[in-house]
Amino acid sequence: MSDLQLQVRDLKIGATVYPPGEKTHDIEIVHGVSFDLEKGKVLGLIGESGAGKSTIGFAAMSYGRGGVKITGGEVWINGRDVLKSDTGDIRKLRGGEVTYVSQSAAGSFNPAKKILDQVVEAAVEQNKFSRKDAEARARDLFEKLGLPDPENIGDRYPHQVSGGQLQRCMTALALCPEPDLVVFDEPTTALDVTTQIDVLMAIKAAIRETGVAALYITHDLAVVAQVSDDIMVLRHGDMVEYGPVDQIINHPQEEYTQALVSVRSINHEEKEPNGEPVLCVRNITARYKGTQFDVLHNVNVELYPGQTLAVVGESGSGKSTLARVITGLLPPREGEIEFAGRNLSADLAGRSQEDLRELQMIYHVADVAMYPRQTVGTIIGRPLEFYFEMKGDEKRKRIIALLDEIELGEEFIDRYPAELSGGQKQRVCIARALAAKPKMIICDEVTSALDPLVADGILKLLLNLQKIEDVAFLFITHDLATVRAISDTIAVMYQGKVQRYGGKTKVLSPPFDDYTDTFCSARSPRCVWAGWKR
Amino acid sequence: MTGDLGTALTSGAYITASITKRLSNTLFLAVWAAIIAVPLAIFLGLLAVRFKDRWPDKLISAVTLASISIPEFLIGYVLMYLIAVKLRWFPSVAMINDGMSLGEKLSAIALPVTVLTLVVLAHMMRMTRAAILNVMQSAYIETAELKGLNGFQVIFRHAFPNAIAPIVNVVMLNLAYLVVGVVVIEVVFVYPGMGQYLVDHVSKRDVPVVQACGLIFAAVYIGLNMIADIVAILSNPRLRHPK
Known part of the structure; x- marks a missing residue:
């Protein structure tokens, strides 16, 4: 008993909430939790x-943060409550x-x-x-x-x-x-x-x-x-x-x-590159305006239809900059981009509507990627009007079909983003990108702001959609487990250079270069854990 | 540029000579008002934060707001009536001259200093309160609380150092007001300072004197604001010690 440091008995914690338009009331957020902790x-x-x-x-x-109050139970530390x-x-x-x-x-x-x-x-x-x-x-x-x-x-x-x-x-x-x-x-x-x-x-x-x-x-x-x-x-x-x-x-x-x-236990077999690549990035070197050094050095990658290229690396390695170059937001200093067999103009203004339609993007934080005062229907319907000039019933049918594809029901069509959970928001963003019938979607850290189980669902959905729509993904992430789950080809980036590039199995098996080695072992808790699972 | 302010049109006297005497009187009044008002305002601000939304906070806010809302000449006359005429504690007219000792001088300016303090107190106190409350939202305040520090230690050691820049800014603005904006008070209390000198010569259309006063007021204003900026830089380690 003397070694018992912390003893929690039936701990109940409540908070006062102020929902807009409703009366202030108290809710319980922890309902009677008990545990012991020894020295x-x-x-x-x-x-x-x-x-x-x-x-x-x-x-x-x-201590209670904000309006949080401990409403019941006992917390014994060193023999006193x-x-x-x-x-x-x-x-x-x-x-x-x-x-x-x-x-x-x-x-x-x-x-x-x-x-x-x-x-x-x-x-x-x-x-x-x-x-x-x-x-x-x-x-x-x-x-x-x-x-x-x-x-x-x-x-x-x-x-x-x-x-x-x-x-x-x-x-x-x-x-x-x-x-x-x-x-x-x-x-x-x-x-x-x-x-x-x-x-x-x-x-x-x-x-x-x-x-x-x-x-x-x-x-x-x-x-x-x-x-x-x-x-x-x-x-x-x-x-x-x-x-x-x-x-x-x-x-x-x-x-x-x-x-x-069992989260992240998605088994995804690597696909061999086949046919003409949908995206060829050749010798791209880029720097931001007003800076003196290059953020990307001579980057070369290729992406084939219906496949996933994962771009991995820690923050500051140039992953997102590469996405900006491909989307045309940052014209490169050198190099060119070939997309669906044609040369893409370096800056956004020079691209045709067809270029824009076939290259879509899903963002890191879904919250800020949607206009909060538009309904889900308006958000998904916008690309349909813009690219395909759909109206009325035809548009509505297509929106419902898209909602069905992202595993959300028809009833979501009139909801506002604020009424959706984090995972549902990201799904709506995916539907918006799909609405344009793109050849390729850039996914920028789309799961990193989500809880593991929800993220898992999104990854499964993306893989499924890839099968149905034959769309290629350029998947930017810093999480090696996500990479394992979804990619066919991997580009490991470090300080603006592609450090290692190739098929998934090849990149993720030894011999490693120094950086990839640290990067892979950086996720070793997962590796260790995977080992425990046998 | 010689620094010679010329001669007054009405009296033919050298402006520099007469203004020096007047300016030192005005500064004397301003400095004493500042010595009382600034620490008092910051202390009341800290107190208001410590007892936020409880009665001390509300009392401080109400009193300071009332004092800033009443015109200063009215406060001046009311105080004069109560303290000088009824209670006879201090003289009603703040005349000072070189022959007086410091104690006598202070007694003479007690009433104008009180009025000036009441006028500038509210602004500084409310800014202190707002700046510190803003800092109190930060995560490091929670860290400090979880270190077991008491309310005043948290505010004084952890919140105040991060709120210095906005506080100094508003303090300097008010100090400038103490020098530049004392015209009304000096006239009410017949105090021989810059303000009265300016008003006298405005009524006589004596442009060179008005220009000279404007020049000095502007210099004081710019100088104090510059000090505020320098203090803001010194109080921020990010600016003092770049990476």
Whole structure:
């Protein structure tokens, strides 16, 4: 019993909502969740957005974000119920016994203060250490977390270090006061793929070494499988399944957990290039106006009808710039683009309506890609009017057929984007692109803003549509699992160059060049996890 | 460009000589008003943030809003009637001369300083409150709260340093107003400063004097705003320490 760090019993959390046009009322967002956490153990909380993961994490610090209130239950930390503690006690708890690592270290560090001052602040304020000892401890932690120049990095301001380094500093901030429990709230989600794994490993090592108990909140099962001892799966504020990692990953009992575990298990056989390529990008070099260096260097790729070319790479590698060049938004300095057997004009103004129709695009965030005051019918109907001059009944029939293709019913035709979920919005965007009967669609990170299960559905839909419509996809992503699921050809980009190019099997099997090696191992949590699944 | 402001049309006196005396009087009044008003405004602003939407916040807002809404000459006469005439604490006319000690001078200007403070307080206090409340939405404020800091520590250590730029801006605007906009107060309290000097000569159509006053007022205004910009740069580590 004495080793029990955190004991949560029947925790209920509510919030006040202000829906427009309706009366303000209270809703319950977490409905009675219970769990235990022992010293030195890590509990992973996993679920889609809105599952109440972060809210539970905050409850361990007796904190409610915004209008969130803890309405019932007990949270025992070190033998006392923190929900019944007074303000002074809670203050001692926060920053002393329980600390917090947020998703965005960039936002969570005060831009006007030096890193070291912020890292030691809680430890000094809670009288855990003297200022001098706390600083020594902070430097020690910087070193353990693999930060460069641990002696002096604390004298920098937050904007002077990179995102990955800042996230490690945030971990140091949380560990500095020698807490008994650390709440990690999606600490690697906002980072670049190659940085993610470094930070994750540093966090894992730091947890092991300091022996703290930790709550690890994430939506990525692969990550949680790496760091936790136990996993709790949450959905809509209810506990779905709770058990040791091995049991959840290998023998999930509940249907929802099984779906989560089998996500991204789409099996897509690589297709051989056949016929004339629909898109040929030749020797493209491009730079942005007013800059002095090239963002793309001599890029060559080809895409065949009915196939998928995945362009992968970390942010800043030139993936999206390539899409801008192909769509004509950024005329290249050198090189040419051949599309469906004809030369494409470098800038948008020089392209024919036929060029525009046959090359469509689906965007990263569906929310901002749709006009919020048009109905789904108007949104999908617009390309039909514009390219095919359809009207009235004919248009309506086609819209319904398209809605059917994206697995949404006729009733969606009069809805507004605000009434759709994230996945449904992205489906409408796909239908809009399909309405033009394109030969090729550029998909720019179309699944990265979605929850894993929803993203999975979108990928399946895209593959299905490819079969029916024989459309080619240029798929831009930083997620290697998505690439495995959908691509026929892969181009790995690094610093504006195509580092590796070819069929899926060839690109994803050794021998690797240095960069592809780091990139592939960057997703190693997934690889490891896939291995566990056998 | 010689810096010679010429002679006044009406009296033939050198403008530079008479303006120096007047300007130093105006600055004396402005500095004392600033010494009281600026810290008070920022303190009240912090207090309003700490007790946001509770009675201290509402009281501070109501009082400062009332004081900015009433015309300054009215406040001036009302205070004069109450404090100088009825209570007889301070003189009603703020005449000062070189023969007076600092204490006597301060006693003489007590009423105009009070009125000026009331006039500029609301603007600075409300801006401080708004700027800090804006910063309070940031994620790093949540981090600070989760470190177990109390309300004032969070506001003072974490919110205030990030709100300096907008606060300094509005403080400087008000300081400029203390120098440039004191015409009414100086006339009400018969204070021998720039404002009264300007009004006297406007009524006599003495253009060179009016020009000289305008020149000095403009210089003060530009100078103070420049200081605001420099402080804003110094308070922002992103500008002080580029990557």
